[in-house]
Amino acid sequence: MNIFLNRTEVIELTEYQTIEFPKDKDPFMDMDRAWNLLWEKYRKEVEVEFPSRKTDGQWQIKSKGWVGYIPLTPEIILYLKPKVKVSNIFEMWEYAYNLNSFQILEGEINCQTIEGFYSRIANVLAKRIIDRERQGLYRAYVPKTDYLTFVRGRIDIQNAIQKPWSIKLKCHYDEQTVDIEDNQILAWTLDIIIHNSLWTEQVPVPPSVRQAYHALQGLVTIKEFQPEDCIGRNYNYLNQDYQLLHSLCRFFLEGAGPSHEKGDRTMLPFLIDMAKLYELFVAEWLKENLPSHLFLKFQEQVKISDRISFKTDIALYEKSTENPRYILDTKYKTPDSPAPNDVAQVIAYAVSKQCQEVILVYPTSLTYLLDETIGNIRVRSLTFSLNSNLEEAGTTFLKELFS
Known part of the structure; x- marks a missing residue:
């Protein structure tokens, strides 16, 4: 479905869906340039097939599990639409970024669109920055x-x-x-938010964002930061509230991809890596809900040799012995059955950790479930569903895990 906003065509593409466009579909829209740019800059997020005999002379565009907006030209924006309810994306986000304990939104989130979600979170960040500026910025x-x-x-x-x-x-x-990194990260994030491509007359930049941005201008240097700059910072009783601010900033900075021209921030994309979000969410949910005899390690590095190593998504250990009990590998995919390569991968994890149970975790139920023993290793596929209430889905997942 296409939406027209101020002569800008917003092309919707749902996760893992493929759409086709004839070459030179619209003489007033430079579609070829748009799809070439998509292939050059966003191959990780979207699969692009050029017109050929294979595609019957058409462009084929397929989403690879990302959600958000990609501005391709001043006239064309690609909207990567989620299959998951936005309210569930918000709940996943709260867990993934360790924000659920802060109760940053009163009541339930009721927005049904990604731009509404983005706007509400931007408003939360801006208002908290304004409150801190009134109290006095950290020095x-x-x-x-x-x-x-x-x-x-x-x-x-x-x-x-x-x-x-x-x-x-x-x-x-x-x-x-006050011109220190703690505050410079806030200013840079607000700058990124203001220049995002999703703002329109229907969904404008929240006034609070502009107010917070102007409050920092003249006091704080606008300089570039990366998402990892928001992690592992030192806090004390004078700047403890910055921990939440920087967690929010990390989300916006991770979603801001490269601009089309160096130094040009007039058409910034906003993207959520749903596979990464799902992985983080499952890990953080388990941390809060595991039985007391288990503990979790996330992204644990396993070294095979000086040149070969890998990281397990999630490993659950017995507290009494510190032996690995389960290795979990999240797969944000919607296949009929587990892929052979994925099965081989988790078996390699199990052998390296001397663990006898490995689980492939999917966001939707598979047509053909897996529960087999290979050697002395049990390999299963389980579902941590995103299609309903996440707390109930998590409880069901744990029951099946321990069955």
Whole structure:
């Protein structure tokens, strides 16, 4: 289905769905340029087949399990539509980013679209930044060096000896400022949000986002940060509330892909890697709901040799012995049955960890379930469903896991 907004064509593509477009479908829309750009920059998110005999002279575009918006040209935006209810995406997101304990939204989320979800979360971040700015932004001492007419901090003796005639002294000192990384991450994230491609007349940038952005302008340097800059930061009683702010920032920065031109942030995409979100969600849900005799390790590295290593998605260990009990590998796919390569992969995990049970975890029920013993390793397929209430789905999953 196509939606027309201000002469912009928004093309909808549901997860794992394939759509076809004739070559030069619309002389007023440069479709060929759009699909070429999609192939060049977004091959990880979308599969593109060029017009050929194989495709009967048409473009074939298939979503690979990502959700969000990709601006291709000023006239064409690709909307990667989720199969999962947006309310469930929100709940998964809360668990995945360790935000469910903060109760960041009052009541249930009632938006039914990705842009509505994005807008509500952006509004939450902006309002909390505004509240913190009113209380006073977190400050820290940063080292500075300057030539002063008075002594401040420590005089650079070597410089004073070399230039005895200078009336200004080179001093090294610490200065308290709000222009620090903690606040710069907030400013950069707001900048990313404002320049996102999904905003339209129908869904405009929330006023709170612009208000928060203007509140930081002039106080904080706008500089680029990566999602990983939001993780593993040090907090104390003066900036403890920044932990939530940075968790929210991480979500927006992970969703902001590369712009089309270097330095141009006028058409930024917004993308959610549903496979990664599903993996994080299952891990965090299990952490909170495992029986007391088990503990979980996430993305545990297994080293085979100096050059060969891999990471297991989720490993469950017995607390009493610290021996691995289950290895779980999440597969955000909708196949009829487990793929042979996936089965071989989890068996390799099991052998490397000397674990006798491995489980392939899918978001929907498979037509052909797997429950076989290969050597001394039991291999199963189970479902942690995303199609209904997630808490009930998780309870069902645990019962089947321990059966």
